[in-house]
Amino acid sequence: MGNLLAMKGVKKVYDTGMECVAALNDISFEVSEGEFVAIMGPSGSGKSTLLSLLGGLNHPSAGSIVVDDIDVYSLSVERLADFRREYVGFVFQSFQLIQYLTIVENVMLPLAVSTIPRAEKKRIAIDMIDKVGLRSKTLRLPGELSGGEQQRVAIARALVNRPPIVLADEPTGNLDSATSQEIMELLGSLNDEGHTIVIVTHNPDNLREVHRCIRLRDGRVQNESIAHLANGIKAEEV
Amino acid sequence: MNLYNISFNNLRRRKAKMVFTVLGLAIAISTVVTLITVSKAMNAEIAERLDEYGANIVIVPKSDDLSLTYGGMAVSGISLGAHKIYEKDTDRIQGIKNRDNIKIIAPKLLNAATIVQRNVLVVGVRFDDELALKKWWRLTGRRPGVNHEAIIGSEVRVKLQLGLQQSFDLRGETFVVAGILEPTGSQDDGIVFIDLKQAQRIFGKPGELSLIEVAALCYDCPIEEIVRQTSEKLPEARVMAIRQTIESKMEAMHRFEHFSYGISIVVLLVAALIVTTTMTASVNERTREIGVFRAIGFRQTHIMKIILSEAFLTCLIAGAVGYFVGVGAARIVSPLLLMNGGESSPLMNYPLLGGSLALAVFIGILASIYPAFKASRLDPTLALRAL
Incomplete structure (x- = not known):
């Protein structure tokens, strides 16, 4: 499979006013279509910054990010929003569901600005909710669901636009181990269906489903590993 | 689900804030409606009683x-x-x-x-x-x-x-x-x-x-x-x-009209300020929510539409409430100000109702442009920093 995503010499420096802090330094890697990649590293290593850059939320100080032959950061602000809508599905650690919208409305959110007829939007959203196993709870509010269920809704929302890439920032960070396992299995099954998934995680248990692990330290890629954890084999350095 | 659903649902959720905004604007609109209604009634009375002022x-x-x-x-x-x-x-x-x-x-x-x-x-x-x-x-x-x-x-x-x-x-x-x-x-x-x-x-x-x-x-x-x-x-x-008699009456009337305009402008400015403050506070409270909208691909213009739609709906309600309160107040005030006891103004004055709604929406939208602009310019990474 060809490369879907490529980072080349990406650098991100935050100017605090007092000093310049380099969050990422000369990051280069590629993600192939259909790959399931984990980004690991200690706190402050730049994982979340890296994910936000991949998702078109943040501008790099240097370097380029190319997704599906689109130089992401050459796009205008509004086109960058279109890019996020069409190419990226975000899953956040604390779910970030809109509390005053029902489950089905939350899942329909990315479709809100599309020209698809309302009934069709609803059908797509319900299909997606069905896929994450919450068909019976479409009209509930997020507050009425457990953490694991809310994360399933967030995953359904991330996928409803059928984006080529799903970016998940600590998707199991707020969940117990059993629920974390369920969520990772769900992401694994979605990956099996062809979705390219990049997750940021602290938890080595989450590596069972991933194909490759990129370890960051101090804003640099420390190493890349091929994960065979599904077979009980430790990550193999490449 | 579309942008207007989001606005509508948010208003339903934040009823207290909406009521506060509606009240602020409705008071202003009702003041304007009352002053206009009373002014008109006074004009009508002057017209009706010109002959009573003599030759x-x-x-x-x-x-x-x-x-x-x-x-x-x-x-x-x-x-x-x-x-x-x-x-x-x-x-x-x-x-x-x-x-x-x-x-x-x-x-x-x-x-x-x-x-x-x-x-x-x-x-x-x-x-x-x-x-x-x-x-x-x-x-x-x-x-x-x-x-x-x-x-x-x-x-x-x-x-x-x-x-x-x-x-x-x-x-x-x-x-x-x-x-x-x-x-x-x-x-x-x-x-x-x-x-x-x-x-x-x-x-x-x-x-x-x-x-x-x-x-x-x-x-x-x-x-x-x-x-x-x-x-x-x-x-x-x-x-x-002999213009003196009429002109002195009309001069008094014009002075009342000018006073009414002055009061209306001040009250509308205060209302606009209330709308701006409330909407800005609402935007600040919804920073993360707006960050999510931006992250999932809403354009800046979409965010502005959401905020301005909320303002539109709120102000439409304020305009209607303000109109009816204003007409009611005019019915109470007119007898105190008019010599003929104030003939009861009609409850449904459609041009005035239309004007009230238009004025409320105009003021509300104008006052919400800054908060909406601010919301649309929120950096999604800053908005999502707490994630």
């Missing part, structure tokens, strides 16, 4: 003589003029193009006479027209019904020691006091009013007039035009508009 056109014979004064206005020489005006001229006035605007024609013959050894101004009038013209007259006794009856001013009563039903001699003829005017504060207090025909006969001026007072309804018509048309019909007379 606003005076016709006197053309003359080069020095003027005498009547009611604070210049009246050309009463008896020495080269030209004269006659009672039949009143019919010619009725022939002008704007005759529909002519409400009352009150001809008069003025003469000095000695009554009870005092010099008094005796004015011959048509009592029906005179009483119609001077609605402010308060009469003790009754209006003269037969010949040789008179109305005397309050000052005449005191100085000539005349009471009701007492008689007096005028050029050898006996007149009875049928009515006495309560003090008017005008020249009428010192005048003896008798029937015009009798005055013409007694003073030997059959058909002659000293002046004609005309009450024209000129609230929405140019009084100068009526004066011009009358002048054409009566070339031997001098036709003058």
Whole structure:
């Protein structure tokens, strides 16, 4: 499979006013279509910054990010929003569901600005909710669901636009181990269906489903590993 | 699900904030509606009662003589003029193009006479027209019904020691006091009013007039035009508009209108400030939510649409509430401000309702542009930093 995503010499420096802090330094890697990649590293290593850059939320100080032959950061602000809508599905650690919208409305959110007829939007959203196993709870509010269920809704929302890439920032960070396992299995099954998934995680248990692990330290890629954890084999350095 | 659903659902969730915004704007709109309604009612009352303010056109014979004064206005020489005006001229006035605007024609013959050894101004009038013209007259006794009856001013009563039903001699003829005017504060207090025909006969001026007072309804018509048309019909007379009375009333009205506009502007500015503050606070509270919207691909214009749609819905409600509260308040206030007790304004004044809604939406949208702009410019990474 060809490369879907490529980072080349990406650098991100935050100017605090007092000093310049380099969050990422000369990051280069590629993600192939259909790959399931984990980004690991200690706190402050730049994982979340890296994910936000991949998702078109943040501008790099240097370097380029190319997704599906689109130089992401050459796009205008509004086109960058279109890019996020069409190419990226975000899953956040604390779910970030809109509390005053029902489950089905939350899942329909990315479709809100599309020209698809309302009934069709609803059908797509319900299909997606069905896929994450919450068909019976479409009209509930997020507050009425457990953490694991809310994360399933967030995953359904991330996928409803059928984006080529799903970016998940600590998707199991707020969940117990059993629920974390369920969520990772769900992401694994979605990956099996062809979705390219990049997750940021602290938890080595989450590596069972991933194909490759990129370890960051101090804003640099420390190493890349091929994960065979599904077979009980430790990550193999490449 | 579309952007408007998001706005609507958010308003349903934040009822307290919406109620606060609606209240702030509704108070302003209701104030404006009340002031407009009361102003209109006052205008209508002025229009309706213009005739009650007395004459606003005076016709006197053309003359080069020095003027005498009547009611604070210049009246050309009463008896020495080269030209004269006659009672039949009143019919010619009725022939002008704007005759529909002519409400009352009150001809008069003025003469000095000695009554009870005092010099008094005796004015011959048509009592029906005179009483119609001077609605402010308060009469003790009754209006003269037969010949040789008179109305005397309050000052005449005191100085000539005349009471009701007492008689007096005028050029050898006996007149009875049928009515006495309560003090008017005008020249009428010192005048003896008798029937015009009798005055013409007694003073030997059959058909002659000293002046004609005309009450024209000129609230929405140019009084100068009526004066011009009358002048054409009566070339031997001098036709003058007395603008003073109406203008002072209209000036008071305009001052009230200007005051109303001033109050309205201040109240609307305060309301706009409330909307801006509330919407900005709402945007600040929703930073993460807006960050999520931006992250999932909402454009800046989509965020602005969401915020402005909320403002639109809120202000539409505020406009409707403000309209009904304003009309209700006007119904309460009008009787206190208007002489006629304030005729009840209609509950459904569709142009005013439309104006209220439009004004509320205009103010609300204008006041929400900054918060909406601010929301749309939120950096999604900053908005999501707490993730």
